[in-house]
Amino acid sequence: MSLSALRVTVAVFPGSNCDRDMMVAIEKLAGRRPALVWHKESSLDATDLVIIPGGFSYGDYLRCGALAARSPIMEAVLDHAARGGAVMGVCNGFQILLETGLLPGVLVENAGLKYVCRNTCVEVVGGTASPFTDGLETGQRMIIPVAHNEGNYFASDEDLQRLEDNGQIAFRYADSDIVGPSNPNGAARDIAGIVSPNGRVMGMMPHPERAISPELGSADGATLLTACLEALSA
Amino acid sequence: MQVIVNISLKYGVLDPQGRAIGRSLTDLGFQEVGDVRVGKRITLEIDETDASRARQRVARMCETLLANTVIEDYEIEIDEGDDA
Numbered sequence: 001m002s003l004s005a006l007r008v009t010v011a012v013f014p015g016s017n018c019d020r021d022m023m024v025a026i027e028k029l030a031g032r033r034p035a036l037v038w039h040k041e042s043s044l045d046a047t048d049l050v051i052i053p054g055g056f057s058y059g060d061y062l063r064c065g066a067l068a069a070r071s072p073i074m075e076a077v078l079d080h081a082a083r084g085g086a087v088m089g090v091c092n093g094f095q096i097l098l099e100t101g102l103l104p105g106v107l108v109e110n111a112g113l114k115y116v117c118r119n120t121c122v123e124v125v126g127g128t129a130s131p132f133t134d135g136l137e138t139g140q141r142m143i144i145p146v147a148h149n150e151g152n153y154f155a156s157d158e159d160l161q162r163l164e165d166n167g168q169i170a171f172r173y174a175d176s177d178i179v180g181p182s183n184p185n186g187a188a189r190d191i192a193g194i195v196s197p198n199g200r201v202m203g204m205m206p207h208p209e210r211a212i213s214p215e216l217g218s219a220d221g222a223t224l225l226t227a228c229l230e231a232l233s234a
Numbered sequence: 235m236q237v238i239v240n241i242s243l244k245y246g247v248l249d250p251q252g253r254a255i256g257r258s259l260t261d262l263g264f265q266e267v268g269d270v271r272v273g274k275r276i277t278l279e280i281d282e283t284d285a286s287r288a289r290q291r292v293a294r295m296c297e298t299l300l301a302n303t304v305i306e307d308y309e310i311e312i313d314e315g316d317d318a
Contacts, residue, residue, distance in 0.1 A: 062299070062300070063302055066299065066302070067299075070298075070299060099302070104304075105304065106302055106304045106305050108247070108248070108305065109250055109251065110250075111248070111250055112250075113250050113251065113254055154247065154248075154304075154305060155304070156304070186248075186250075
């Protein structure tokens with residue numbers, strides 16, 4: 001399949017605010033505009049990748065991502081994932097995926113109690129086969145920004161060990177001369193992103209769609225997204 | 235009937251908000267304050283007269299949505315009011 005034949009869907013919730021950035025990034029990199037689907041829809045048209053974008057779905061009421069995770073469209077996303085479909089959640093999208101139970105753990109308030117908006121250095125860990133890391137080198141470092149108040153990844157010790165043992169840690173915050181202290185939020189084991197056991201569902205706090213050209217400070221997000229899109233269209 | 239759900243962070247889960255409040259209280263001269271933990275209280279008006287059935291339903295609500303049991307515990311209080 002060519003890159004432009006890849007069907008990408010971006011879910012939109014009330015309070016999403018990175019849906020358009022993600023759409024622009026995917027259109028720029030894949031050459032085809034993704035479909036947008038509203039949270040009230042209960043089915044998805046045939047799609048190769050569903051992206052749950054960042055933002056403040058449902059105003060972050062109750063817990064970040066909690067209400068979005070129970071919305072009609074997420075039922076369809078769960079079905080898509082159960083069939084082995086690829087799903088990517090960024091920032092609030094990661095929070096939503098954790099609240100659905102597709103990925104283990106939870107994102108709690110940043111250890112510093114402050115909203116953090118800055119570049120981070122993200123290192124590829126990988127391990128298990130996954131379209132989200134297969135096209136990247138283990139140890140590869142990318143400058144990608146974060147912007148969140150609840151990005152502090154927490155899971156039980158058993159879950160953390162399982163993630164390590166199964167190679168499900170996709171990305172870690174790493175030290176870098178360019179962006180200052182590595183871990184911006186206190187996340188356990190410096191976790192920035194994880195994948196499901198089958199590698200088909202990925203959630204990450206950093207925003208690759210905000211780093212798609214040098215004019216934005218970094219094009220490393222484009223590297224990450226292109227690698228995913230190429231792996232999915234292979 | 236009115237049902238109250240108290241949601242608190244599990245022990246062992248870091249509560250940065252509670253810690254900041256604790257530090258402020260100590261700074262204000264309340265030296266006796268040790269661990270501080272912040273929770274949530276949700277009040278539900280339920281169309282139900284049977285307390286045990288209400289408790290069961292609200293427990294389901296907690297497991298399904300109201301609490302994230304990875305990090306939170308919940309307690310259910312039932313206020314049966316004057317008509318009990």
